[in-house]
Amino acid sequence: MFVCIFLIETVSMIYLHNKVVHSRINQELESLKSRGNSHRDVLEISYDNSTLHHIGLMESHTDTDVVITNTKGDILLSSEKVNSGMKKILKKDLTQVPRKGLIIQSSWKEERYIATVTPFNSDKVNEGYVYMFKNTGDVEDLISQLNKHFLFATLLLLFFMLITIYFLSKALTRPLITMKEATTKLSKGNFSVSVPVRSKDELGELAQSIQSLANELNYLKKERNEFLASISHELRTPLTYIKGYADIARRKDLDIPERTQYLEIIHEESKRLNSLLDELFNIARMDVNTFTISKETVPLSSFLQSVYEKVLPAFTNKNIQLNLECKDNLFMDIDPSRFEQVLLNLLDNALKYSNEYTVTTIKATESIGSISISIIDQGVGIPRADIPHVFDRLYRVEKSRARATGGFGLGLSIVKQLVEVQGGTISVKSSIEQGTCFTIIFKEKKNEDSSSS
Template sequence: MKHISIKLGFYFLVCVTFIEAVLFALLYFSLVNTRVDEEVSSLLARGNSHSDVLEKYFDPQTIMHVALMESEAETKVVITAEDGKILAKSNNVDTAMEEHLAKDMGSVPEKGMVIENHWKTSNYICTVSPIQVQGETKGYVYMFLGTDSIEKMIERLTHQFLVIAAITFLLTVVTMFLLSRSLTQPLIRMKKATERMSKGDLSVSLNIKSNDEVGELAHSIQTLANDLNYMKKERSEFLASVAHELRTPLTYVRGYADIAMRDTLSLEERNTYLTIIKDEADHVTGLVQDLFELAQMEKHNFIIEKQETDLYDFLEKIVTKVQLAYEDKQIRILLSCPKDIVVSIDQKRFEQVIINLLDNAYFHSQLSSIISITVKSSQSSIQIVIQDQGEGIPPEDLPHIFERFYRVDKSRTRATGGSGLGLAIVKEIVEFHGGTIAATSQVGKGSVFTITLREQ
């Protein structure tokens, strides 16, 4: 990862350089061929111009005038008769020119033709234009251009291309590595962040705002860090809560066991202390069972065995079961449920949910109050609403009541009742049924828990 910007820049550079080299080569050869073709066309046009003049005035004076015109130019002209005899020339005729003059032209078109255009293998490019007077060919105008001038022109063009190519390459190098650095910088930051996370430092803040795949990856890592940080705090709080919940009953068990072992105790006193020890042991057993159920839920080993259930009969049996236990506070349970609603639930697990909510309402309700269970049915869902007239839940605590070991009473005394796991288990069971649970509350007026199940 340390050199990823260099590697990425190098790969980009190789690819871009290859593409640029191909394009430069195509452009270079295209320009060279175009320039050579332009020179050949210009040479042929110049020869045709001379032949046009000579066709009008084919006399020795005009012939010598044409030859004289070309004597100071880069091009050379040779005017011959129809039989090949040289009538005039602008410069001395060398061997290479004689070879072209000796070629059998055959029938030369009226617009002339190119005799030689291979500038790499010949000393001259050459064209010939016929001189026709009254439809009869009287001679020919040969135009020559030395290929050394073309080579110089191509050398200049090549030099310009090399300079431009070098500048383009340097700009490409700088641009590629700047771009690769800007692309890999977020990746390097994310790599460092994950290294810190692996060492236990979860205080990660990436602040990468790009709306692309890199931004999405950064957001995922940031979310992971936040979740891990939250889980770390949760685990610490969880372990502290478990230790607290176990320490209290175990302290009772140990203390009263020491007392019960005294020989001076009467049978009645010993039975009293043994009863306390049993109650505390039952409390520990319940706590361990709750923890086991939560662990099963987290591992997705929690089995829900649904069956079609008449909701009214199901709730009525629960109300009958708990009503007697609530009479010591003179609390009544009112059930309002249509008799034709059938739901698919795990009866054992869902009974645990309802009883847990009812016990929670009972514990926080005043004397002679009412707990109501109301069932509402719509086309898409069924709602089970459990409402009490208790002390209510403060607004700052309401969002946290389904968290493990969370209690509104922060003192965590035995008087607060329960282990703080009940509502967490209720939420998990309801969600395993594909439903949701929500709570609303007003301090001093009571709380409302609403379970929503999808219609079967």
């Protein structure tokens, strides 16, 4: 930043300096020329020796000099002794000098004089020339004075610039350094960092993003630890059973029916272990997004009807009445097989957590711009404190209750993930001993052809 500003300042200062010097020299030349012109005017009014003498006298008291020549170049008057520098200029060829005068020497750096020439007439015939001279020493003094001012201004500007840059870079770099330290900590696995958000600009937003990234990572780390703990717990339980019953089954004094019974338990527990691993594998696949969804427009009533028929025997078997309420002409944009998985999971829960002689309803309703599908049961319900957690992995309301029904607490977490990847939302309402209602909401997809037909 300093180098950039320094360069900009230098370039603009040099430009300004050149401009000022140039216009100052021009001013000097113009005033020299107009002085020569006024001498011409006097000479043209009365061209005689006394006028010449008078002009010479006037110029001898100023810092400019005058030399008047005739057309042949003979000097008629000079206010100062004509020296070599003046002679050089006087020798210059003069053709077509305009009446308003001409600058004949402007290079103040190299020459001793800057000079102008003005022709004067008498009775409309050119009588001679008025040369005006100014010593370039005076001009150089003037310029060096100007340079001093410029130098002073540049130094002053540089000083203020340095102060500004110092404070500005402090203000800019301090939050950047804090953020850099925070990200270094994050990369080393320390997620409990705090990045202060000091401003509302881009830096503030960056700090905010780093903070939320840290929070997210922290949460993920905690969740992963809890998940691993729950999994190892889940795996240990059936393994304990298997080991225990295997030990008993190995006893020699056991009769065949007893041994068969223990082997049966071992078989059941292995099956349970197997299905747990299957579900975990499913979840892992969903996490890395390796599974694809292929959406299509599905007529809802026939889709729900097929799901209904699939689960009806299980409900009838448990003496639970299953109802389906769905209007015709409702269409949804979903992946049918994934969505069936969702509904089967929810219906499986309704079946598991409802008692005999209750009613479970599958209900599809349409409201402005959305379609909702609800699974309503009259089962045991979920305690208010557990409702926020039912979608968490391996979460079961009552461990013993779920064990009796054979659940892992994975169903709803899979359901939620499947609904969300298809662009829907899922929510739950429940009151204990009254029943539970899971509602899935999707943005509606109307099929114009079918609805108009």
